Amino acid sequence: MIEIDLEKDGVRGVNSRLHALPKDTNERHWLIRNPMGQHAIACGLDAPITVEVAGHAGFYCGGMNKEAEILIHGHAGPGVAENMMSGIVRVDGNASQSAGATGNGGLLVIKGDAASRCGISMKGINIVVGGSVGHMSAFMAQSGHLVVCGDAGEALGDSIYEARLYVRGKADSLGADCIEKEMTDHHLAKLARLLDEAEIKANPKDFRRFGSARKLYNFNIDHADAY
């Protein structure tokens, strides 16, 4: 494992070293010490490497990730794994707002709670939260899965398109065009796989499924009140 001191090298220094790695690199395991809540740590990675962040990260940690596995041993600030394309980001602690925002692919696991707007505008990412999520989570979610092992705050899935939401606890309220849907064997199997990948123990049968009623796709004067 290669250790880098972020306090010494700075965010730009650390990220430059990680960006310079070819996809077939032998330097596959990195540890970033002293993250000190700095922003944009391990952003824009594009190689199948493992990067551990030894402490709390600031904004946008692991953003735009492709292929890498990023392990944050602490809290993650706003926008963790935003616009992730593939790979895995795991957060040991809680996450601030907008976790996994606009993510296209990959898996984001938050062991603790995620604050508001978790999975906002998600486009294919899978997000598994061990605790609860705040208000406006999965706002305008387009595809992918959001799994919440705790509760969801107000307006879950507001203006949702095709993402699938699984919540074990209660949802304070559902946003516009978000409805509860039947949990079929197909959904139970997918949820079991997601929990397995996330390494979170929970019984898929305890979850409820939410998704789009598909009434707000196009402007319809009869639905003007719902906008």
Added chain:
Amino acid sequence: MCGIVGLYLKNPKLQPKLGQLFKPMLIEMTSRGPDSAGVAIYRNPAKKGFTKFSLAHDDAKFAWKKLAAALKAHTKKQVSAEQIGNHAILTTNAREEAVTAWLKAHYPDVRVVGSGQAIEIFKETGLPEKVYEKFDLAKAKGSHIIGHTRMATESAVTTAGSHPFATGADLCLVHNGSLSNHNRLRENLKREGLEFQTENDTEVAAAYMTWKLRQGASLKETLEDGIKDMDGFYTFCVGTHDGFAVVRDPIACKHAILAETDDWVAMATEFRAIAHLPGADKAKIWEPAPQTIYNWGGH
């Protein structure tokens, strides 16, 4: 933008180091607010019957001793003044209303930036590091402290427009965000007899709180009503006699983070401000929920 930071020491053994612990917190928020900075520190509580006034004047050579002597002659009460930067801490057992009325009549250029038993407010334009040095805060001892670094968005960069804003005895407010209904609210509060020094939106929030508290509302009730009456984006940190409170608007876009250990509780706009504290790596860290009042201390 703007950055707000607060530190409340649960472990009294750390109190001699309050200013030293807080310095990197405030300075880390310089990039969010390089225009001006301010702090409210709670220390050296005045004796029973005495009030401490935090006073400011634009002239760094202002004759505070002369002012204190004149006030003493006028009130026949005990008065002392200690100059710190271009501020002074005036301690007296004269009646609070009498002191403010006398200052307004005789020294209209002197601004009362805060008052109470323990609170001392210092604020000034310039980089946070310079402001901290100016008021010799690195050596300050005390129980808790809140601070603000300002990047002005809706009113002028002046000392009067800097935070914290006093909201009553030993109470003050720092704000990250912007209020959208402050003009209307200011007019309403003027009709209730409140006076304003600036066009600043946070001054309106402070005046609103002053008005509510004067009517007998508790701090909790004041903040709950504030959520209903104040429109806009805000994370507020309110310094109280024995702690601080944090509240966010219902949308909660303006960043905020809380961290707690056995020794301290800290709040900041960004975690990197808290990262410097001893034990921050093992702290419990979470983002405060919207419309929820978090309170440390006895209020």
